[in-house]
Amino acid sequence: MKLHKVLAQAGLGSRTDMEQAIAAGRVTVNGEVAHVGQRVAPGDVVRLDGKRVAWQATARRLPRxxxxxxxxxxxxxxxxxxxxxxxxxxxxxxxxxxxxxxxxxxxxxxxxxxxxxxxxxxxxxxxxxxxxxxxxxxxxxxxxxxxxxxxxxxxxxxxxxxxxxxxxxxxxxxxxxxxxxxxxxxxxxxxxxxxxxxxxxxxxxxxxxxxxxxxxxxxxxxxxxxxxxxxxxxxxxxxxxxxxxAPPAPPPRRPRTPRGAGPRPSRPPAPRPARAPMEARPSERRSGGVLPGAGAAAGKAAGAGRPPRGAGARRAAAPSTPASARSARGGNAGSDRTRTGPARNARRSSGRRSG
Missing domain, CATH: 3.30.2350.10 (Pseudouridine synthase)
Structure with a gap:
């Protein structure tokens, strides 16, 4: 690739300006003074007025x-x-x-x-x-x-x-x-x-x-x-x-979303085992902080697999407490089952005498 074209694409001036800079001895390639019409290859170190030019990255992208x-x-x-x-x-x-x-x-x-x-x-x-x-x-x-x-x-x-x-x-x-x-x-x-x-x-x-x-x-x-x-x-x-x-355009940068301001644009989550449906938390329903156009994509990605509102969105009822747990808390139900040894025998003998 021609040296003056590389310098022009790097935004350092026009091709004519860069040819004049080369002719004036202001440009070096790999530490040696360059000449007009010189070509450069990937890996060559190009400097203008002593400052290194990042020409390889510049040459591959679209101009701004x-x-x-x-x-x-x-x-x-x-x-x-x-x-x-x-x-x-x-x-x-x-x-x-x-x-x-x-x-x-x-x-x-x-x-x-x-x-x-x-x-x-x-x-x-x-x-x-x-x-x-x-x-x-x-x-x-x-x-x-x-x-x-x-x-x-x-x-x-x-x-x-x-x-x-x-x-x-x-x-x-x-x-x-x-x-x-x-x-x-x-x-x-x-x-x-x-x-x-x-x-x-x-x-x-x-x-x-x-x-x-x-x-x-x-x-x-x-x-x-x-x-x-x-x-x-x-x-x-x-x-x-x-x-x-013209090289292919780089992928557009996603806008940053402030923490807590809404779901970040991401890939749809991997499938998970089915579980009881529950309502979305308020922070998952917000979409603030995402630019127009990106908000819809972010909402779809964050809400993939979510059930529609009103379709079985109630929480499942809490399971009943086991008897053993109630007895441990001192409840009356099942208290006879917890009495053992002499106390149980004394109750049985008193019942026989009264009969």
Missing amino acids: VLAYHKPTGEVVTLDDPENRPTVFRNLPRLRSGKWMAVGRLDINTEGLLLFTDSGELANRLMHPRFGLEREYAVRVLGALSAPERQRLLDGVELEDGPARFSTLEEAGGDGANRWYRVTIAEGRNREVRRLFEAVGHAVSRLIRVRYGAVVLPRGLRRGAFIELPAADVKALLQASGLDSA
Whole structure:
């Protein structure tokens, strides 16, 4: 496997960045300085700037992808010279590698922003060759005329080359403010704003609502993120031409349940000998603390073989106390049987005399 590809999959940067790091002598393999185009095999020790790279485990798993709801006022950079809040402060920490933003949103733009720990995936998702659409909700001052709409769809010459919208639809609005939904197949700096400004309309609000097949999750608050499930990550890999290298997804982790908060998800218990039915204890009937979907499976597993409520659920009556036990407690019943020796003989002789 190519060394620069291993480093990119480990989330340390793009393939180009890793080739430059190799050329600069910052990468070693088994203690020797690596060269561009070098291949590595399982067991090789790879280090970048002296730090060991866990590339074998990284290469076999699916990349991680986050969907983040960026608010206005945040910048998409690790270190801001003006000390403004950055999007990276709200992301979870990685044991190895780093999060890379898939494209950028300027400080006044909000909405969907993707992050991944795979430099290769990030580069492919951003590359114009793969044509992943970006969809935006745009609020502008004043309604577009028919010629202006057509011009935005046909193409406008900007400072860095021609640009156009793939689709443009009206989305309502009140008074002078009008909303539009637009899609574009690339992500140049402030491209959506510059296109509207080219036809004489200033953008007052801009929200990215979709990137490729990933839609901004409904209900995801600003400044929060969710991690995409394996199925969505595989769809992104396929859209970027990396599906052939996608490994099987690891089994999902079961949510931890607080002690006493309900049955844990487990396999159905092995069959046991039949015994008298009894009601479930309250702790066995609770299902709190299990996430939606997992609670039903946990309830089935913990309740396998349990009789339905009301079907002979009464406790069996306690067995009667043996006579020997009652006599030991000093009861009257059976007291004659406990008298032995002289006491019994004296009673018999007195009975004969009275007869």
